[in-house]
Amino acid sequence: MDSTSSSLLLSPPPYHTKDETGSTLVFDSSFLQKQASFPSEFIWPHGDLVHNEDELKEPVIDLEGFLKEIDKIFKLPLDRKLSVRRKPGDVSGYSGAHAHRYSSKLPWKETFSFGYHGDDHDSVPLVVDYFKSVLGKDFEHTGWVYQSYCEAMKKVSLVIFELLAISLGVDRLNYRKFFEDGSSIMRCNYYPPCNNSALTLGTGPHCDPTSLTILHQDQVGGLQVFADNKWLAIRPRPDALVVNIGDTFMALSNGRYRSCLHRAVVNRESERRSLVFFVSPNEEKVVRPPQDLVCREGKRTYPDFTWSDLLEFTQKHYRADVATLQSFIQWLLSSKPSNF
């Protein structure tokens, strides 16, 4: 400690040093914190400090309320849920551990999924119609709840696509325009407690085949991402959304962004819920990275494909996992060699 600082610490305020340039404050926070009065130099004008207490208290969107709505679906009697079970090849509807699709490595979860297209000019949006048609009139309100959730998630996704474009040095609106008329899948996940939680998984290791995933998990926790060669828990936050890059955006970025390997674990004590909004382009649009990105990279990483093809692959030919896109490309090129 030099003589100045030692004398400063010993001498009473003012906490300045004096030298040929005049008086200069020395910022020693531990010293300043011990002073009886808060130094005037650190006090900012009120206008710079104001914040709306209400905004800080009330989240912009009540994510917990949307999570709670899940229970109206999953607390239905089993026969009611099985009556709206997903049909083979269709993403919409109820699924119990995907038991009707797979015979091993079953995920310890129930899911309820439905499509969202966002071009609702009808008085009664398609999501509301879906809930009423498959679950009955007493689910009309739930339909409206998830219609509004999907609208909000779509808006968030379009802003994220602008940010992704900027980060890649392509036209800011490139991806936004590509997804504006996109088709999304909304999925409600319900994970019951499991006495043998160490032997099973709520959702197995996978990269989402879609483009962008916007996920909200409840406060129980269970989402894990594989990074630095280990599984890392994603800490739940009541006011936060988790955003994953999916396989289709990996192709749209010509491989510059990598889809994220993740899974969900279950536990012995608590049921767990998550809301997952999977964003995809219009099913027939050709998935192709921006030309200037390809020019900069020097070559295409993936051939042209459509989301319709990849979705069909995951629903009819392949259980999505960590290698879905590579397996899909091999399948595609073997069946449609002209895509590259």
Ligand SMILES: C=C1C[C@]23C[C@H]1CC[C@H]2[C@]1(C)CCC[C@@](C)(C(=O)O)[C@H]1[C@@H]3C(=O)O
């Ligand atoms: C296109 C999709 C298939 C799955 C739902 C969406 C995006 C994520 C996929 C999924 C969750 C990846 C893990 C395996 C899967 C079978 C699941 O556990 O639900 C996948 C979904 C599905 O095929 O229903």
Ligand SMILES: O=C(O)CCC(=O)C(=O)O
């Ligand atoms: O429930 C979670 O936290 C993850 C679910 C998931 O990855 C999925 O549904 O694709």
Ligand SMILES: [Fe+2]
């Ligand atoms: Fe996922």
